[in-house]
Amino acid sequence: MTIHGIKGELLDLLFQMGRDAHPNEFVAILKENKGVIDEVNLLPGTVTGESSASLLFDMMPLSTHIAGSCHSHPNGMLLPSDADVRFFPRTGRYHIIIGYPYNNTNWRCFTVDGQLCKIDVIA
Numbered sequence: 001m002t003i004h005g006i007k008g009e010l011l012d013l014l015f016q017m018g019r020d021a022h023p024n025e026f027v028a029i030l031k032e033n034k035g036v037i038d039e040v041n042l043l044p045g046t047v048t049g050e051s052s053a054s055l056l057f058d059m060m061p062l063s064t065h066i067a068g069s070c071h072s073h074p075n076g077m078l079l080p081s082d083a084d085v086r087f088f089p090r091t092g093r094y095h096i097i098i099g100y101p102y103n104n105t106n107w108r109c110f111t112v113d114g115q116l117c118k119i120d121v122i123a
Ligand SMILES: [Zn+2]
Pocket: 050, 071, 072, 073, 080, 081, 084
């Protein structure tokens, strides 16, 4: 499964979730359909930091359509932390980080090994 894009309206929803959770972090599972990320599933629980994010991933559902994860960085850093790179392999191959102030220039996608990965925004 190769991901080549994300739906624009889903990206907008992720930014809204980031704003709603701010100054806390949120974490969610991304699902794909035919190579396009088009669905987000919240995980149960309240996320307040990187370490709790990794615990929540133990509760994630099993599905063949899971593309990866999305979480926010309220400090605006658009790079995976050490904790992020440790939990990426447990949750799929593509990982989006969105950062404060949560608009179109404040997101990046990373592969499972923490390398920057360009995906298209699909209308
Ligand atoms: Zn992080």
